[in-house]
Amino acid sequence: MPLHWKLVIDSRNAPALADFWAAALEYEVEDASVLVGRLLAAGQIAEDAVVEHRGRRGLRGYAAVRHPDDPFDEVSGIGQGRRLLFQEVPEEKTVKNRLHLxxxxxxxxxxxxxxxxxxxxxxxxxxxxxxxxxxxxxxxxxxxxxxxxx
Incomplete structure (x- = not known):
């Protein structure tokens, strides 16, 4: 059985980089608003773990894009197919990528x-x-x- 995977890309501003790649690839930015609302209501995350970007709530430091034709979980908004996840890291990019699109x-x-x-x-x-x-x-x-x- 093939493995499910996603490509994770370190970034300084995950939502902005997700916006760029969504537009570049004609993908959709994942909407985690429902999941974030449920986690907040259940007390599983604090308000400071949440960021709002373009009117949607997401988890601070993360943003993802998915292929518009692939399946996704309607509660979490997480794509179940072709997907790029951007995670914020403290350091700047310093060398050539060893993996690229x-x-x-x-x-x-x-x-x-x-x-x-x-x-x-x-x-x-x-x-x-x-x-x-x-x-x-x-x-x-x-x-x-x-x-x-x-």
């Missing part, structure tokens, strides 16, 4: 995708030319995490 455009749509990602806050780093294998852009998200667009 590759975003694939529609045929002939790479330049438009790069421009859309830049409008969301990404930056181009360099273009890589692999001859017959094609070429792609190395980019950075708003917190400096590298990803590729081809």
């Amino acid at each position: 590759d975003l694939h455009s529609e045929p002939g749509g790479r330049d438009a995708l790069v421009a859309r990602l830049e409008s969301l806050g990404a930056t181009r780093v360099r273009e890589v030319d692999q001859g017959p294998a094609g070429h792609w852009w190395v980019m950075r998200d708003p917190e400096g995490n590298e990803f590729c667009v081809n």
Whole structure:
């Protein structure tokens, strides 16, 4: 049986980075408002463990995005398929990622995708030319995490 997994990305501002990646991937930001409300009402978490972002309550230091077609738990809002979880850490990013996302455009749509990602806050780093294998852009998200667009 295959394992269920999610990709966890360290960040300085989890809700803002989740907003960027939701827009970049056309995913949905998970809504944990119902779960947070239940945990607060049951006294299982304190108010200081909660943050509000774009009118939704979430757990401080965490935010996630999920594929819009994948199943999710209606109480917790947690996706049960393709999912990225952003967790806040105290230190800044200091070195190159050892793991990154590759975003694939529609045929002939790479330049438009790069421009859309830049409008969301990404930056181009360099273009890589692999001859017959094609070429792609190395980019950075708003917190400096590298990803590729081809």
